[in-house]
Amino acid sequence: MSDIPSAISLREVGPRDGLQNEDPVPIEAKVALIDALPQTGIGRIEAVSFVHPKAIPQMADADEVWKRVRKSHTVRYSALVPNLRGAHRALDAGFVELEAVVSASDTHNRRNVNRSTAESLDEIAQVIDLAHERGGTCQVIVSTAWGCPYEGDVPVERVVAVAGRAIADGADCASFGDTTGMATPRRVCDLVGAFRSKHPETPLNLHFHNTRGTGLANVLAALELGVDDFDASVGGLGGCPYAPGASGNIATEELVYMVADMGVATGVDLERLIEVAAQAERIVGHQLPSQVLRAGPRTRTAPR
Numbered sequence: 001m002s003d004i005p006s007a008i009s010l011r012e013v014g015p016r017d018g019l020q021n022e023d024p025v026p027i028e029a030k031v032a033l034i035d036a037l038p039q040t041g042i043g044r045i046e047a048v049s050f051v052h053p054k055a056i057p058q059m060a061d062a063d064e065v066w067k068r069v070r071k072s073h074t075v076r077y078s079a080l081v082p083n084l085r086g087a088h089r090a091l092d093a094g095f096v097e098l099e100a101v102v103s104a105s106d107t108h109n110r111r112n113v114n115r116s117t118a119e120s121l122d123e124i125a126q127v128i129d130l131a132h133e134r135g136g137t138c139q140v141i142v143s144t145a146w147g148c149p150y151e152g153d154v155p156v157e158r159v160v161a162v163a164g165r166a167i168a169d170g171a172d173c174a175s176f177g178d179t180t181g182m183a184t185p186r187r188v189c190d191l192v193g194a195f196r197s198k199h200p201e202t203p204l205n206l207h208f209h210n211t212r213g214t215g216l217a218n219v220l221a222a223l224e225l226g227v228d229d230f231d232a233s234v235g236g237l238g239g240c241p242y243a244p245g246a247s248g249n250i251a252t253e254e255l256v257y258m259v260a261d262m263g264v265a266t267g268v269d270l271e272r273l274i275e276v277a278a279q280a281e282r283i284v285g286h287q288l289p290s291q292v293l294r295a296g297p298r299t300r301t302a303p304r
């Protein structure tokens with residue numbers, strides 16, 4: 001385990017990716033969830049996405065949510081944007097960290113934004129320029145990086161090429177998203193290895209879903225390759241739009257619980273995070289998949 005980083009950076013994506021895949025919740029609940037997270041010690045929060053309200057009604061109130069959030073000076077907030085219009089909205093709202101998303105699979109990209117992957121990449125080049133002009137940064141998120149619900153496996157070379165195009169256009173960092181939970185540890189090694197050999201200097205974030213139960217195994221495989229930046233959602237909030245009832249993102253408290261015992265620092269207070277996971281569960285009104293939320297940390301003993 002010698003290459004395992006001594007510290008990792010976590011981006012909490014529950015308020016965006018999580019809630020986007022749940023039934024709509026009131027704006028007050030969204031704001032309360034975002035406001036509860038800084039006290040856990042989490043350093044980054046993906047707060048909202050600026051997408052067309054008709055495409056994703058759960059995010060129609062993004063501007064208003066962001067206005068009401070009590071901005072913490074200890075947190076870096078980011079917004080996801082699908083296009084130039086979304087980037088303008090995010091920057092006008094005051095975001096400086098943008099995430100531009102594109103699917104490695106043409107079919108998935110067309111279904112989402114009605115254009116090819118190449119067409120989206122053309123626009124992302126403009127998003128990157130705009131972010132930089134206005135003093136911000138832009139991460140390219142390549143979704144369906146380990147497989148597509150329509151096309152099945154997506155070749156590693158294609159995923160690396162999609163990220164590479166955005167990096168050539170100036171993207172500050174890259175993220176690979178396992179949109180439908182098709183990654184396995186072996187496939188994580190394949191993609192991270194191929195990416196690193198082409199782009200050794202580009203910071204890399206990984207975004208796993210636990211749709212098929214391999215979420216934390218994938219994180220462990222990536223840690224062993226030295227990856228030190230992960231997305232997760234509190235309580236395991238969210239789901240998979242292509243597999244009704246399936247788990248969503250890996251749960252932040254499960255990730256923190258696992259790596260803390262390996263001596264990997266996250267800056268997050270696990271007990272406080274579990275409290276926020278319980279809050280997330282109350283907000284959506286159904287049980288969330290996080291097992292650490294149910295059982296607590298292993299050091300929590302029962303009364304004798």
Ligand code: ZN
Pocket residue numbers: 017177178179207209249
């Ligand atoms: Zn996701």
